[in-house]
Amino acid sequence: MKPQYKHELMTSFLLWFDHELLQEGEAYSNKTGQLYSKSDSRIPDSYSAFQSNYKQWVSDSSVTGPTNPVIPTEFNGNSRSNDFIFDFENGRIIETGGATISTDITGTFAVKDFNVYLTNETEEDLILENKFQINSRYGDLSMSGIDPYDQVVPAIFLNSEYMRNEGFAFGGEDLTKNIIKAVVISDSEYQLDGALSIFADAARKTFSKIPFSDHPSTEYGDVKGGTYNYLNLSNSHSSEIPYFIEDVTVSKFSERAQSRLPGNLKVGFIDFDVSTSRFPRS
């Protein structure tokens, strides 16, 4: 099946959301650390993966702050030109064959304060299953290890279950309304409040439609062409009708509900009412 309206909405929203959080909240920190050899059955046998202690890394070069995020382009002289892939999604590099690898790879990279994921899981599964590792807590991977595709918190999970077309104008134009729900899982009240505050202020903002073909990531989590700049990508689609964030509601778990949760995670919710005008029957 070719990508449909909802696919495009969710990927466009994810890119905007990630940029907004990083830029408005300066929600990243630069880390220097070792990368550890880590097997991965999903990549070809001839490839070798080297995992950092953190995921996800920042790849968006349009994010600026008092200290700009470090977006790595090489580790110990190993770069894309030496057949390396930078997997920003999983916080690792992948050697694709040919290079002689030192097992002692170190480097500097920017780590997101909140990982951002699209999910189809229900809120109760996300929150009550207590299945996440915490980004700032898991230690030496060579000792403890974490699987490459595990989701870690602090994280924000995005999901959209509601969509409705309402008549908008003569000629078959509809207003398509969606509700996008974000579950924020954090290990600190301060971080949780920060994320909720940033997105409460996002009401009445717009974000660009980014077609699937222009999605910046490759299948291995690297960025196409070696660089990714959200603002440039967004501006290149500014002639299209954008998505409009009509309203945003934020909420934290009530104190009573919080006390019933497993572990010490702090939970909040952000509900976005998003609309755009389109011709769904043409």
Next chain:
Amino acid sequence: MILTSSNISQINRQVPKLARGQVQKQFAPAFQKLKNKMIAEFLNHPVTLEIKGGTSSDNISGTLAGATNLFSFIGFESGSDPTSAIEKILSSTNFRFSRTTRNSVEFEIDMPEAAEIFAATPMPWAPGRSWAKGIETGISGLGYYLKISKDSSRSGLGIQSPRKVRKSGSKFKNTQYISALIKKYQKEFANLQL
């Protein structure tokens, strides 16, 4: 007395003003009848009936495929009546004189917006969210599972995984509720004439 065109014009201008009180007397019962109809429709909505039924109610709204009922699923405190806040807001619907024109007396209807009702219906486990809006757009089972975990903890069983206790078909199914009711009666009040 001979009525000049000027006299006639003056009388024409005064008649609606004089008639205002009389029209208002006739308008009030018609307005009240429609308001009562709106409140009755809300009170007889399957979602309202089910929530008013409390923990022992059947899933008459069909939103949960019979797995549990809305009161338990949303996680309301036993003995509470979450729908009373909506009834109170709907009851505040009123009218006031607006203006007289050449041929008519016009009244303005003050009736709540759906957003006002959503703001007054907090989810018990996340006060910034509205359960009434959730009926229309989707509600997670968090309230239900948190309730189970509380009861289990009391009996020393600890928290249960939602995956383990979820029955097949227990996913929440959205249904029209407040927005549709408000939209319908905004139209009916706007068309109210004597």
